[in-house]
Amino acid sequence: MTTLLQQLLREHRAELLADWLKSLHAPWEHPTPQDGTHHEPNQRLHALFEDILTALERPPSDRFELDALDPLAKHLRQLVADQARRGAGSSETIGLMLSLKRLISKRLIEQSPSDSSGDLLWLEQVFEQLTLLAFAAFLDIREHLITQQSLSLLELSTPVLRLWHRILLLPLVGVIDTGRARQITESLLEAIARHEARVTILDLTGVPVLDTSVAQHLMKTIDAARLLGTRVVMTGISPEGAQTLTKLGIRFADVISRATLRAGIAEALLMVGQRITSIEDGRP
Amino acid sequence: MKDRLLDEPFASGLVDGRVRVLVGVEQDVMSACRQARQLAETLRFSRTAAYHIATAASELAANLLIHAGGGLLQASALLNPTLDGETLGLELLAEDQGPGIADLALALTEGYSTGHGLGCGLPGVKRLMDEFGIESRPGVGTRIRAVKWL
Structure with missing residues (x-):
């Protein structure tokens, strides 16, 4: 029908x-x-x-x-x-x-x-x-x-830069959640092994808020980096950030920290036995 | 932005000096933190105080997520009703219907953690803010109130 x-x-x-x-x-x-x-x-x-x-x-x-x-x-x-x-x-x-x-x-x-x-x-x-x-x-x-x-975006946001021979720079920008923390650790460890880095500068200037979870992620990254034989210099913690971290009772025991990236770079160079001088000073 | 209807009942963001964030996934913790900071800055808190408030909000929101599987975090301006609504401070309120906290004193102890945290979340919030109150009934839920005066 x-x-x-x-x-x-x-x-x-x-x-x-x-x-x-x-x-x-x-x-x-x-x-x-x-x-x-x-x-x-x-x-x-x-x-x-x-x-x-x-x-x-x-x-x-x-x-x-x-x-x-x-x-x-x-x-x-x-x-x-x-x-x-x-x-x-x-x-x-x-x-x-x-x-x-x-x-x-x-x-x-x-x-x-x-x-x-x-x-x-x-x-x-x-x-x-x-x-x-x-x-x-x-x-x-x-x-x-x-x-x-x-x-x-995740890949874009975690570049590991080779700053100098055996010195790496990891500028962190934006919020750090579990996924990003993992990505950061992975790419950093891989770069440390590849470049046989002696010093890694971790720049936190672009991290909006340092709380216990961010601190915990950073500690784990730093511990893992140390196991590969690199020393970590933290830079760019703001005065407010420093005050908050101490109020929270978080201590980055024996991590070298410098207020600015400039000071961090100077420190890192010193660690590998180099320094930046003006051209006149360097002449014999 | 297109689907206004969707977010009306749970309007998040700054409405009438108040921020409400339903915390259900990790991204919500970031958003709670960001919005609390925005509110603090709008209320003319100092940079340091705004940072403290943002961090406290982030800790409280993370607690909601880790220990209760989610909850509601609110940040609101405390206004003086007599003096033309002059701002007195900012209140953070975290409420959940989670398992509750059996031993409050223990939860506020430095270095004690049931999860895998550092154990300085709650005592940290207490130090970051000026006033701190916690009510909890096992099996019913937890309510934490923290205030920062301007």
Whole structure:
């Protein structure tokens, strides 16, 4: 038996597609040239349209289930991925589908106001599933992007610099949480081993607040660095920071500390038996 | 920024001289610390006092996370009701529904820690701030109030 919906979809397919494309916004009418993909957005939409209609033409049942490997699911995810990368909100993809739903249900009701309730229910079910799928896909992609970005930020923010022969400089900028502390320790230890560093300057000028957890992270990093045979010079603790640390009762026992990076560098050079002099003094 | 609706009920950030931070993950501790400092600076605390307040907020927020699995940290301005709302100080309030503290005296002892900390968090906060009060009922939760006068 053919349902009203199946009949409608078969007879008015082309019109529906045209109406739908017309109802969508400008970005789809002007495919972005820098896209680089072979599919133009419009082709994607055509494919999605065909897929959705195929799903709708299934015999109605109590539950509409969509396999994750179904072409419809795949196309939808691709479309969502494209949009998420362009920085579009989740409402854009979902609005796209809901506008198709609106078009179909409008025609359905116009054609037969009395007998369309069963078909409308089915329509509702299919689009509900599609919306859920699109939203989940959108969140997945966003989360993936965010993880990628925070990873690259993490790497950006912990450079270990070779200041001089056997002297390393680790300027710390920003808050230090568990993840960053681990990253800092790892990259520092690796650099100490590679350069056979004798002295490491740990500059804390850019650390906004020194509390017990930051202090604890730093102590662990310093201990590990010492095991590799380097001495640590801490620099750049602000007067407020120093006062707070003592109030907290935190003691960096036998760590050399200097107020400024300049003093720290002088100290570090002294430790490896060098010093900075003006050119005149150095002449024989 | 787009989804205003989402953060309305738990409005975080500076609202009416008050900062509320729901602490649930490590990032919230940083954000509590930053916001408490901002509030302290807005209230014209000295640099050192603002640093003390920020550190105390960070310790309290970290405690919420480590010992109670999360809680609410509030920082608010204490105003003088008679003198045109002149600012008197800043109050930090940390509340949780965690396991509570069985022995308060022990928790305030220097160097004592149940977790893997340094054991100077709570006694440290007590020294950083001017007033310090703690209420705790095992199985119900803990409430810590600390005040810094301007």
